[in-house]
Amino acid sequence: MPEDSPDRIWSKRLVAGDENALREAYRDHAPAVLGLATRVLGSFGGQAEDVLQDVFVRLWEHPDHFDPARGRLRSYLLAMTHSRAVERVRAEDSQRRRLEAAGNQLVDVATDPTRALTTLDSRSAVQRVLADLPSEQRIAIEMAYYRGLSYRDVAIALAEPEGTVRYRIRAGMQKMRAALQAEEVSP
Amino acid sequence: MNDASDAEDRAIARALDADSDERTRAADPRVVDEYREVLGHLPIAEVSPAPDLEDRIVGAALERRAATGTTTPMETPMERKRSRVLRRIRVASLATAVAAAIVVGVILATGTSPAPVPSARVSLATVRRAQIDSLARAPGSRVGTLGAIGRVVLASNGNGAVYDLKVDTAVAVGLVSSGGTTVIGPALPRGGVIAFVVDHPERVRTVTLMRQGSVIASAALSAP
Numbered sequence: 536m537p538e539d540s541p542d543r544i545w546s547k548r549l550v551a552g553d554e555n556a557l558r559e560a561y562r563d564h565a566p567a568v569l570g571l572a573t574r575v576l577g578s579f580g581g582q583a584e585d586v587l588q589d590v591f592v593r594l595w596e597h598p599d600h601f602d603p604a605r606g607r608l609r610s611y612l613l614a615m616t617h618s619r620a621v622e623r624v625r626a627e628d629s630q631r632r633r634l635e636a637a638g639n640q641l642v643d644v645a646t647d648p649t650r651a652l653t654t655l656d657s658r659s660a661v662q663r664v665l666a667d668l669p670s671e672q673r674i675a676i677e678m679a680y681y682r683g684l685s686y687r688d689v690a691i692a693l694a695e696p697e698g699t700v701r702y703r704i705r706a707g708m709q710k711m712r713a714a715l716q717a718e719e720v721s722p
Numbered sequence: 723m724n725d726a727s728d729a730e731d732r733a734i735a736r737a738l739d740a741d742s743d744e745r746t747r748a749a750d751p752r753v754v755d756e757y758r759e760v761l762g763h764l765p766i767a768e769v770s771p772a773p774d775l776e777d778r779i780v781g782a783a784l785e786r787r788a789a790t791g792t793t794t795p796m797e798t799p800m801e802r803k804r805s806r807v808l809r810r811i812r813v814a815s816l817a818t819a820v821a822a823a824i825v826v827g828v829i830l831a832t833g834t835s836p837a838p839v840p841s842a843r844v845s846l847a848t849v850r851r852a853q854i855d856s857l858a859r860a861p862g863s864r865v866g867t868l869g870a871i872g873r874v875v876l877a878s879n880g881n882g883a884v885y886d887l888k889v890d891t892a893v894a895v896g897l898v899s900s901g902g903t904t905v906i907g908p909a910l911p912r913g914g915v916i917a918f919v920v921d922h923p924e925r926v927r928t929v930t931l932m933r934q935g936s937v938i939a940s941a942a943l944s945a946p
Contacts, residue, residue: 565775610763661763
């Protein structure tokens with residue numbers, strides 16, 4: 536990444552304690568952070584704003600943890616969001632309730648508005664690949680990511696062996712990774 | 723499963739938070755980052771936060787680590803793409819006397835400054851209309867009209883305000899002197915008022931309002 540890339544310049548400002556750098560990041564990324572937190576938290580969506588605060592306070596408190604050479608700020612923030620939301624869900628929800636919810640959401644996942652968005656939206660190669668994945672791979676990935684389910688919980692919800700779920704998720708994720716890499720090296 | 727698949731699985735599981743820490747701790751951080759980047763491209767239905775959340779969250783962050791007072795004026799995403807232009811502007815910070823102040827002034831100067839520019843900050847005090855009228859009547863006070871957007875008053879003791887503001891979004895206030903422009907904010911008007919304090923009010927000739935780096939109104943100060 537070049538020395539004068541926007542993320543690198545912004546990162547230096549954040550490390551230097553520039554409050555406006557934090558506000559810019561918030562205005563750019565808070566809607567996505569809150570959207571993902573709400574999605575993962577599900578019935579605990581009331582805690583999504585707490586996750587939003589956790590994420591941006593931590594970004595400010597440990598600005599050196601974000602390395603622009605390792606990825607985009609959006610990806611860094613969403614990864615942190617996912618972890619925080621999953622921690623909360625797993626701390627508060629009993630396994631039985633989560634699996635019941637996951638079972639109920641199976642149909643939702645397959646007919647999810649995001650799915651329609653993915654098929655219509657050609658914003659990125661990753662999204663196109665996701666839309667074209669075999670449904671068993673796509674559903675397993677969506678349950679793990681959007682619902683915050685562990686491999687084990689996905690396996691139970693789908694009534695499949697955990698090894699099968701791992702294989703499906705790995706296969707789908709590898710395809711999306713390859714698509715992203717190809718997109719990044721293309722002119 | 724072979725070792726390569728196992729390593730890949732650990733990285734994916736870590737990126738997805740889908741397995742225990744014990745099983746994913748050995749994942750290659752570079753591969754985990756690559757998969758987090760993949761997940762960062764997945765579609766998300768964005769949710770707009772409540773308007774007051776930004777200040778609450780920034781306030782909570784500042785309790786953990788204070789801002790240094792070195793600020794660059796706020797940029798929109800489009801403006802960030804034009805960051806090369808901004809880097810031509812020399813930005814120097816002004817230390818503020820009040821730790822609780824949420825916004826500090828910055829000096830924007832192009833070239834060498836022939837005279838020092840005043841320091842200024844937004845006042846957090848709630849200012850009532852009677853106080854503004856009192857400021858305007860005080861000996862040595864100067865006033866100006868910011869087009870159709872609002873008005874400004876600056877007293878000789880350094881207390882000032884832009885008021886009757888007809889904007890409900892954050893704006894920055896520019897205090898123009900012969901040495902350059904001191905920019906305060908952006909700040910949200912409270913009751914149509916942004917109050918400020920400046921250390922050398924006699925140097926201020928013109929007051930401007932700015933939004934996203936562009937001047938939207940300007941007032942030359944004169945006696946009422």
